[in-house]
Amino acid sequence: MTDGSPGAGAADPAVLRALTTGRSATRAMSDELLTHLPDLGDLPTQRALDGWVEQAADTLRALSEALEERLLDLGSARVGTEVPDSGPLSRTTGSAPWDGGPR
Numbered sequence: 001m002t003d004g005s006p007g008a009g010a011a012d013p014a015v016l017r018a019l020t021t022g023r024s025a026t027r028a029m030s031d032e033l034l035t036h037l038p039d040l041g042d043l044p045t046q047r048a049l050d051g052w053v054e055q056a057a058d059t060l061r062a063l064s065e066a067l068e069e070r071l072l073d074l075g076s077a078r079v080g081t082e083v084p085d086s087g088p089l090s091r092t093t094g095s096a097p098w099d100g101g102p103r
Helices: 013-035 043-077
Strands: none
Touching: 013 043
C-alpha cells in the first residue's frame, strides 16, 4: 500500500531543514522558558504563573516531539514509496520488517 501523502517518497530538503530547525527551536524554547520563573510574592498569582509556564513548556515539548515523529516518518518513507503494514513504520507491532516479497 502506498503512503498517499504528497511527495512521501522524496522529502524536500527544505522541508527536512524546517522540521529539524523547528524541532530544535521548540525544545530549546521549552528548556529556556523553565529557567525564567520570577518570584511574584503573591502565592495565588505565583501558582497560576507557574502552572501556565509549565503548560507552555509541555506544549513546546509536545510540538518538538511531533516534529521529530514527522521527520522519522519522512526518513522512513524515503527508503521507498511502499509502506508495509507490518514493516519498520509500524509502531504497534513487534514484527520483522517487510522484505518486499509477496504477502
